[in-house]
Each structure stands twice: as C-alpha cells, then as structure tokens.
Amino acid sequence: MRRFAGWLLSAPATLAVIGILVVPVAVVLAATLTDPRGPWAPYAAFFNSGFRTTVLVRTLQISAITTVISLVFGFVAAYAVSRAPRRLRSLLIVAAVFPLLTGVVVRAFAWLVILGRNGILNGALVAAGVTDEPFALLYTQGAVIVGMVYLFVPLMILTLVGVLENIPEDLLQASASLGATPTATFWQVLMPMAVPGLIVGAVLVFTGSFTAYATPQLLGGERQTVLATLLQQRAMVSFDWVGASTIAAIMVAITISVVLVMSRTARRLNPVAAS
Amino acid sequence: MTPRLNPAVVAVAVLVYLFLVGPLVIILGASLSDTTYLTFPPQGLSLRWFENIFEISAFRRTIVTSFQVAFLATMLALVIGVPAAYALSRYRVQLPPWLGTLFVLPIIVPEIVFGFALLKSVAAGAGAPIFVALLAGHTVLVLPYVVRVIGASLSSFDFSIEEAAVSLGSPPMKTFFTIVLPNVRAGVIAAFILAFITSLNDVSVSLFLTGPGISTLPIQILAHVEQFFDPTVASVSVLLMVLTVGFMAIVERTLGLTFLAK
Numbered sequence: 001m002r003r004f005a006g007w008l009l010s011a012p013a014t015l016a017v018i019g020i021l022v023v024p025v026a027v028v029l030a031a032t033l034t035d036p037r038g039p040w041a042p043y044a045a046f047f048n049s050g051f052r053t054t055v056l057v058r059t060l061q062i063s064a065i066t067t068v069i070s071l072v073f074g075f076v077a078a079y080a081v082s083r084a085p086r087r088l089r090s091l092l093i094v095a096a097v098f099p100l101l102t103g104v105v106v107r108a109f110a111w112l113v114i115l116g117r118n119g120i121l122n123g124a125l126v127a128a129g130v131t132d133e134p135f136a137l138l139y140t141q142g143a144v145i146v147g148m149v150y151l152f153v154p155l156m157i158l159t160l161v162g163v164l165e166n167i168p169e170d171l172l173q174a175s176a177s178l179g180a181t182p183t184a185t186f187w188q189v190l191m192p193m194a195v196p197g198l199i200v201g202a203v204l205v206f207t208g209s210f211t212a213y214a215t216p217q218l219l220g221g222e223r224q225t226v227l228a229t230l231l232q233q234r235a236m237v238s239f240d241w242v243g244a245s246t247i248a249a250i251m252v253a254i255t256i257s258v259v260l261v262m263s264r265t266a267r268r269l270n271p272v273a274a275s
Numbered sequence: 276m277t278p279r280l281n282p283a284v285v286a287v288a289v290l291v292y293l294f295l296v297g298p299l300v301i302i303l304g305a306s307l308s309d310t311t312y313l314t315f316p317p318q319g320l321s322l323r324w325f326e327n328i329f330e331i332s333a334f335r336r337t338i339v340t341s342f343q344v345a346f347l348a349t350m351l352a353l354v355i356g357v358p359a360a361y362a363l364s365r366y367r368v369q370l371p372p373w374l375g376t377l378f379v380l381p382i383i384v385p386e387i388v389f390g391f392a393l394l395k396s397v398a399a400g401a402g403a404p405i406f407v408a409l410l411a412g413h414t415v416l417v418l419p420y421v422v423r424v425i426g427a428s429l430s431s432f433d434f435s436i437e438e439a440a441v442s443l444g445s446p447p448m449k450t451f452f453t454i455v456l457p458n459v460r461a462g463v464i465a466a467f468i469l470a471f472i473t474s475l476n477d478v479s480v481s482l483f484l485t486g487p488g489i490s491t492l493p494i495q496i497l498a499h500v501e502q503f504f505d506p507t508v509a510s511v512s513v514l515l516m517v518l519t520v521g522f523m524a525i526v527e528r529t530l531g532l533t534f535l536a537k
Contacts, residue, residue, distance in 0.1 A: 003369065004369075005362070005365075005366055005369075006362040006363075006365070006366025006367075006369040006370045007362075007369070007370070008362075009358040009359065009361060009362035009366075010358065010359040010362040010363065010370065010374060012354075012355040012358070012359070013355040013356055013358070013359035013378065013418060013422070014359070014374065014377060016355055016411075016414065016415055016418065017377050017378065017380060017381065017415055017418065018377070020393070020411050020412065020414070020415045021380060021381055021384065021389060021392075021415050022377075022380065023396075024389075024392035024393055024395065024396040025384055025388060025389065025392040027392065027395065027396060027399075028388070028391065028392045028395055031395075073287065073291050074291075076284055076287040076288060076291070077287065077288045077291040077292065079280075079284060079288075080280055080284050080285055080287075080288035081288070083280055092292065094523070094527075095292060095295065095296060096295065097523065098299075098516075098519065098520070098523065099295055099296075099299065101472050101476075101519045101522070101523065102299065102476075102512075102515065102516055102519055103475070103476030103478075103493055103515060104476065104478055104493075105476070105478060105493045105496045105497060106302070106496075106512040106515055106516070107298070109302070109496070109500060109508055109509075109512060110298035110299065110301060110302050110512075111298060112500065113298075113301055113302065113305055113313050113315065113509070114298060114301060116313070116504070118312065118313075118314075118504075119313075120301065120314075120315050123314075150294070150295075150298065153291065153294070153295065154295060157291075182281075207383075207385075210385075211385035211386065211387055211388075211479075213386075213387050213478055213479045213482065214478045214479075214493070214497065217497065218497070218500065228385075228387045228479070231387055231388075231391060232387070232391075232482060232483075235391055235394065235483065236482075236483070241395065244391060245391075245395075248385075248387075248388040248391055248392070251385050251387070251388055252384065252385065252388055255383070255384075255385055256383070259383065
C-alpha cells in the first residue's frame with residue numbers, strides 16, 4: 001500500500017491533466033497528420049498560403065521585437081530595483097506584481113484608450129498643434145508591440161530581480177577597484193552571471209507574446225492578424241477545423257522548440273545555476 | 276550599504292515604472308468621467324459608469340459566471356492539486372520525474388491551443404455541457420499554480436513532525452489535516468488567490484467555451500469594447516483592480532508578496 005501511496009495521491013491530478021489537456025491536444029495534433037488529402041497536406045496548404053505565412057512571419061517578428069525591448073528595459077529596471085534600498089525595493093516589486101495580476105484584457109484596454117483615434121495621445125498631439133488630423137495609431141504593428149511590451153515587462157522585471165539580487169555588489173566593486181571600466185565590468189562580470197536569468201525571461205516573454213490573443217485582437221485587429229487570432233477565426237468564424245488544428249500544431253512546435261533550445265543553452269552557459 | 280547607481284539607469288527605471296503604472300491610472304480616471312465617451316483626464320466626476328455595469332444584463336450574468344467558474348475551478352484544483360503536491364514532496368523517490376513536468380504542461384502548452392483542443396473534444400461528441408467543459412478547462416489551467424505554490428510551502432515542511440504523529444498512533448488522514456495542512460496554510464491561501472485570479476482573468480481558454488448562453492467577464496469585455504467606446508469597461512477594469520489589490524493585501528499578510536516574485 002505504502003509503495004503506491006505517491007501514485008494514489010497524485011492520480012486524480014495526473015488523470016485530470018492527461019484527460020483534459022494531453023489527450024485533446026494530442027487529438028488536435030494527430031488530426032493534422034491523418035488528413036484525407038495526405039499526412040502533410042494541411043501543412044502544405046498553410047505554407048502555400050501567402051496570407052498565412054505572412055501571419056506566421058508577423059507573429060514571429062512581433063514576438064522577437066517584444067522580447068528584445070522587454071529584455072533591455074526589464075534588465076535596466078530590474079537592476080535598479082535589485083540595488084534599491086529594502087523598503088523601496090519591496091514597493092517596486094509590488095508595483096510590478098500588480099499589473100501582472102491585472103488581467104490581459106484590462107491591460108490591452110488601457111492602450112485602446114491611449115492610442116485610439118480619439119484617444120489621449122492623439123488628443124494631446126492635436127492640442128499641442130503637432131498635427132491637425134489624428135494619427136492612425138491603433139491597428140498597427142507598433143500598437144501591438146507596445147501592448148505586448150506592457151504585458152510582459154513586469155514578468156521580465158520579476159524574473160531578473162531574483163537573479164540580479166544574487167549577484168553581490170562586492171563583485172562589481174572588486175572589478176572596478178581592479179581597474180575595469182564600467183563597460184568592462186558590465187560585459188565581463190555582470191552579464192555572464194545574469195545570462196541564465198535573461199534566457200529564462202526571454203523564453204517566458206517570447207512564448208507568451210507568440211501565443212497571446214487578447215492584446216493583438218484589441219490593438220491589432222484584423223489588419224495585424226497573428227497566429228492566435230487567426231486560429232480563433234479559423235475555428236469560430238470559418239469552422240475550418242483542419243486549418244485551425246494546423247495553426248495549433250505550428251504554435252506548439254515553435255513554443256516547445258524555443259523552450260528546449262533555450263533551456264539547453266542556459267544549461268550549457270551555466271551548469272551550476274541550471275541544475 | 277546601497278551602491279550608487281548610474282543616473283541614466285535610475286532615469287530609465289523611473290520611465291519603465293511610469294510606463295507600467297500610467298495606463299492603470301488613466302483607466303481609473305476614465306472610469307470616473309461624466310462623458311459618454313472615453314476620455315482622460317475625466318470631464319466631470321461621476322459614478323454612473325459603475326452603475327451602468329450592473330444595468331447591462333450581459334455584465335451581470337458574466338460576472339456571476341466568472342466568479343462561479345473561478346471559485347469552483349480553484350476548489351477543484353486544490354482538492355486534486357494538494358494531494359499531488361504532497362505526493363511530489365513526500366514520495367519523490369517513488370514517482371517518475373516526468374510527473375513534475377506533467378503538472379507544468381498547462382503553462383507550457385499555449386493556452387489558445389488548449390482552449391481550441393477542449394472545444395474540439397466537446398464538439399466531437401464528448402457531450403459535456405459547455406459549463407462543465409469551461410470548468411474542466413479552468414481547473415487544469417490553474418492546477419500548476421496550486422501544485423507549485425503548495426509544493427514550495429511543503430519543501431520547507433519538516434516531514435519528521437508528521438512521522439512523529441503517525442508513530443504516536445495518529446491515523447494518516449487525521450495527521451494530514453491536523454499536522455501537515457495547518458503548517459502550509461499560508462501556501463494554500465496564496466495558491467487559492469493565484470488560481471482564482473488566473474481563472475478570473477483567463478481569455479484564451481474561455482474564448483472557445485463560451486456561446487450565446489454562457490460567457491465569462493473577460494470575453495464580455497472584449498465583445499463590449501468592439502461595439503461601444505463608453506467608460507463602462509473602464510469601470511469594470513477598476514472593480515477588477517480593486518479586487519486584485521484586496522487579494523494582494525491578503526497574500527502580503529500570509530506569505531509576503533516577494534514570494535510571488537520567485
């Protein structure tokens with residue numbers, strides 16, 4: 001009995017994940033390979049469609065740009081937070097947790113208010129005499145990227161604060177007192193120790209923005225269709241189940257490859273931290 | 276001792292935080308505006324858009340559904356997740372390493388793919404009513420948070436206390452509820468709140484499991500925003516933010532918010 005206690009206790013949760021997540025997702029993935037037109041036909045259809053490949057490239061591009069911007073600004077902010085006095089540091093961490101716990105719809109909606117045709121930004125620009133006609137800021141790639149960065153910078157900050165806090169200030173001061181320039185200290189002391197955290201943050205942001213739905217839907221609309229919004233359209237508007245399944249399979253494949261490749265890179269760069 | 280930071284670093288950090296907080300302040304301002312369109316700073320102060328939420332039946336209905344689903348899914352996830360987290364820390368040697376990975380799958384698999392897969396299996400004749408499918412999806416969606424947070428609490432629990440109780444004749448179930456569970460109470464509260472918020476805010480899974488008869492609040496917000504540009508949604512957002520602040524205060528009192536940053 002005791003030998004199976006672990007199995008018995010974890011059985012309900014295990015069966016729930018397998019029955020509700022693993023099997024349905026496996027069925028979706030399998031459906032793309034058992035198409036009557038031939039095993040790879042749905043993928044051929046996807047990659048032969050100029051529109052769908054454009055959507056794929058656009059999604060990758062938005063995710064990549066979001067990741068880079070979040071990395072740069074998240075790193076600088078996290079560094080300042082990790083070096084802030086204790087009370088201020090707690091406050092700044094709370095200020096990053098709060099948006100993270102506020103829903104994605106609310107956070108995308110905020111940018112709708114700011115970037116809209118009669119939004120705050122256009123109102124300010126017209127009032128300042130910069131322009132007579134409001135700019136079309138919404139439904140552009142830039143709007144989607146701003147919304148995505150807004151979504152993921154808090155996650156990046158929280159991931160990096162944990163890593164940067166563990167890098168002792170003494171080490172940076174030792175480097176400086178031994179004659180290293182700030183640039184050298186940054187690249188040769190701080191960065192190598194921060195890289196595993198940067199990789200974790202980058203994976204979280206990239207996979208998160210690659211599969212986000214609400215933000216591109218609200219801020220990008222049909223003009224900035226991404227894989228997630230295309231999947232929803234194929235499934236709920238066109239009832240093209242095979243097409244939707246193919247998009248789902250491509251999203252899973254890319255997400256899992258990114259996670260695997262990056263976690264392997266993280267382990268190679270820092271065997272101690274990753275173990 | 277606090278090191279001196281480069282002023283440029285401080286300046287960028289301040290801008291990043293303004294970028295984070297600013298839009299939320301704008302929503303708050305817009306929700307109080309007396310105008311029929313969204314504007315900031317608010318013109319005239321009024322709570323009419325807060326009243327308007329409850330005058331729209333779709334908002335009333337979806338708020339109830341969202342809270343029902345979030346509460347039930349969280350409770351179900353706790354019922355199955357707490358034993359699983361316990362098994363993972365107590366019987367680690369018995370269990371294969373992939374089991375831990377299985378419980379993070381709902382975070383790794385893109386949510387939108389999960390939602391679509393659920394819709395497909397419901398449509399394929401599983402015959403489940405849409406509410407059951409929605410609840411099942413949300414339960415699995417929040418399960419990783421439960422397993423992880425409870426697991427983290429259990430990792431600092433000294434299992435020899437439990438063994439002492441058992442060797443003194445306490446039955447296993449009683450031992451669990453009187454010895455183990457009270458020791459990880461803070462973890463259970465934090466897990467409940469994280470799971471509840473995750474379910475309440477979910478878009479990608481609910482998107483496929485809502486129809487004319489049943490919908491959740493975030494889906495209703497998306498639908499409303501596409502038709503109207505009035506401050507109602509700003510008011511709903513403010514209510515959700517107030518709820519989040521309340522939840523954060525509870526977590527702060529139990530585990531400390533820095534716990535969430537780990």
